[in-house]
Amino acid sequence: MxxxxxxxxxxxxxxxxxxxxxxxxxxxxxxxxxxxxxxxxxxxxxxxxxxxxxxxxxxxxxxxxxxxxxxxxxxxxxxxxxxxxxxxxxxxxxxxxxxxxxxxxxxxxxxxxxxxxxxxxxxxxxxxxxxxxxxxxxxxxxxxxxxxxxxxSQMALGTLKATSVMEELGGSAEKILMVNGLPGNATDRDRRLGMMSVLEKVDGLEIVEVVGNWDTGTSQKVVADALATHGQFDAVVSQHGSAGSINALQAAGHPIVPMGVDGENGVRILMDELGIPGVSASQAxxxxxxxxxxxxxxxxxxxxxxxxxxxxxxxxxxxxxxxxxxxxDLPKSFNTGTGYVDCFAPFTPEELLGQSPDNK
The missing domain is CATH 3.40.50.2300 (Response regulator)
Structure with a gap:
């Protein structure tokens, strides 16, 4: 060798x-x-x-x-x-x-x-x-x-979310909303490519893209604007800031649809409370x-x-x-990606919150 x-x-x-x-x-x-x-x-x-x-x-x-x-x-x-x-x-x-x-x-x-x-x-x-x-x-x-x-793999993360919503929809859809991240960033690029690798294969699908900047507030605004312009969607795939996407759908009275979302605590709380089908996946x-x-x-x-x-x-x-x-009982901003089970036992919230973010 x-x-x-x-x-x-x-x-x-x-x-x-x-x-x-x-x-x-x-x-x-x-x-x-x-x-x-x-x-x-x-x-x-x-x-x-x-x-x-x-x-x-x-x-x-x-x-x-x-x-x-x-x-x-x-x-x-x-x-x-x-x-x-x-x-x-x-x-x-x-x-x-x-x-x-x-x-x-x-x-x-x-x-x-x-x-x-x-x-x-x-x-x-x-x-x-x-x-x-x-x-x-x-x-x-x-x-x-x-x-x-x-x-x-950022591409795999995007692919996972898009695959999940298409499975929930039985492989067919007319219109899907894609909430992207920060423009010009390689992570945003690769996650989008992963999503598109799945969605571009769906016959007759209209893909509406908005820029959420991985931010909850920005995502809520751009999703609200997309709903006002394009009406209802069959599903939503969101890179991050997904709580904002869910909030915008709720404020507009939009029906519950499959979603591929991030792993913040508040997102999973909403997903479970509202019965939103799909997947929550994260960069932990x-x-x-x-x-x-x-x-x-x-x-x-x-x-x-x-x-x-x-x-x-x-x-x-x-x-x-x-x-x-x-x-x-934890903040909505808490990230649920507390470990990789194939590497070591995930951290408990108490283990994490007992540590300071300060230099030492």
């Missing part, structure tokens, strides 16, 4: 495609199609690990920080750590790289992060490799194939904990796919259950 050595003998990046049987715990760290594999020389623990977050000003990012801290607090993981630190640096890419460099200089074994800018990290990847520090970006991943990256903030799990696996000498596509946390409307996959 041909290998490309990066820097020292620290890391070997294979140039062949990854197969699940070649990699560590493929039920969790599933290879993306066509990806290669990465492995490092094993290092003896316990390990010094940091999570360098960028922006921390929304509920998803706060819960990602809480998930990382909850992971580090679990007994099985705490025993593998000599130090664990979380810092948030805002939207300044230079500040994020400087923070990563500081942890590299301090001898940290691994660093996870959500990249502020996916194109600015080649020099820091080289510096980390020379120092023997493992980098594991997640969510907003990098334009590189030199490190293991943790994500969900607990991805931060999977990135830490991957960092430890790599430090222990295991082989992982270069690009990991995590299983998508989802629940069909018929399987919604209070206290299990949504929580009536």
């Amino acid at each position: 041909k290998k490309l050595l990066l820097g020292t003998t620290l890391c070997a990046l294979t140039t062949t495609f990854a197969a699940a049987e070649e990699t560590h715990r493929p039920e969790c760290f599933a290879p993306a199609p066509g990806t290669s594999t990465i492995s490092y020389d094993a290092k003896e623990g316990p390990y010094k690990i940091a999570f360098v977050n960028g922006f921390a000003g929304n509920d998803w990012r706060i819960q990602a920080i809480q998930s990382a801290k909850a992971w580090a607090a679990r007994d099985d993981n705490a025993g593998k750590l000599s130090e664990f630190n979380v810092v948030s640096v805002g939207n300044d890419s230079a500040a994020q790289i400087a923070a990563i460099d500081n942890f590299i200089a301090a001898g940290y074994d691994a660093i996870t992060f959500i990249a502020v800018n996916p194109t600015a990290f080649e020099p820091v990847i080289r510096r980390a490799n020379r120092a023997g520090t493992v980098l594991v970006p997640f969510d907003n991943v990098l334009d590189t194939d030199q490190v293991v990256q943790i994500n969900e 903030p607990a991805m931060s904990a999977v990135a830490l799990e991957a960092a430890v696996a790599l430090l222990e000498g295991n082989t992982l796919p270069q690009t990991v596509f995590l299983p998508i946390p989802q629940v069909a409307a018929a399987d919604l259950e209070a206290g299990v996959n949504y929580f009536p």
Whole structure:
């Protein structure tokens, strides 16, 4: 097997495609199609690990920080750590790289992060490799194939939602509303492509698209405008901000129709209360904990796919259950993506809410 050595003998990046049987715990760290594999020389623990977050000003990012801290607090993981630190640096890419460099200089074994800018990290990847520090970006991943990256397939997430509503409709529909995300963002692009891959195959279907910016208030407004202009729809597929889409339908007296929606607590509450058929699926903030799990696996000498596509946390409307996959007593903004069952036991709300989002 041909290998490309990066820097020292620290890391070997294979140039062949990854197969699940070649990699560590493929039920969790599933290879993306066509990806290669990465492995490092094993290092003896316990390990010094940091999570360098960028922006921390929304509920998803706060819960990602809480998930990382909850992971580090679990007994099985705490025993593998000599130090664990979380810092948030805002939207300044230079500040994020400087923070990563500081942890590299301090001898940290691994660093996870959500990249502020996916194109600015080649020099820091080289510096980390020379120092023997493992980098594991997640969510907003990098334009590189030199490190293991943790994500969900955004196309698969869009495909799942569209497939669910079409199954509820028996495979035929006349008009469907698609509530997209932030224009120009790769995540919005890929989720839309996933939805369109299903809906474009439906004979005679009119697809009405609006821009919801992944925001509840914006989604409510644009859905209300679409209802006023186009009348009733057979189904709705929404990337995020789905509570706003549901609220607009209710305010207009629209009949209950199948929906593919996000995983916020308030969305699932509405879905169950109103009897909305379809699926709730999410990009889970607990991805931060999977990135830490991957960092430890790599430090222990295991082989992982270069690009990991995590299983998508989802629940069909018929399987919604209070206290299990949504929580009536918690804030509506709480994200129900509290873990990946194929990776580790999902966090309880108490585990997450017991952690602060502050730097430490």
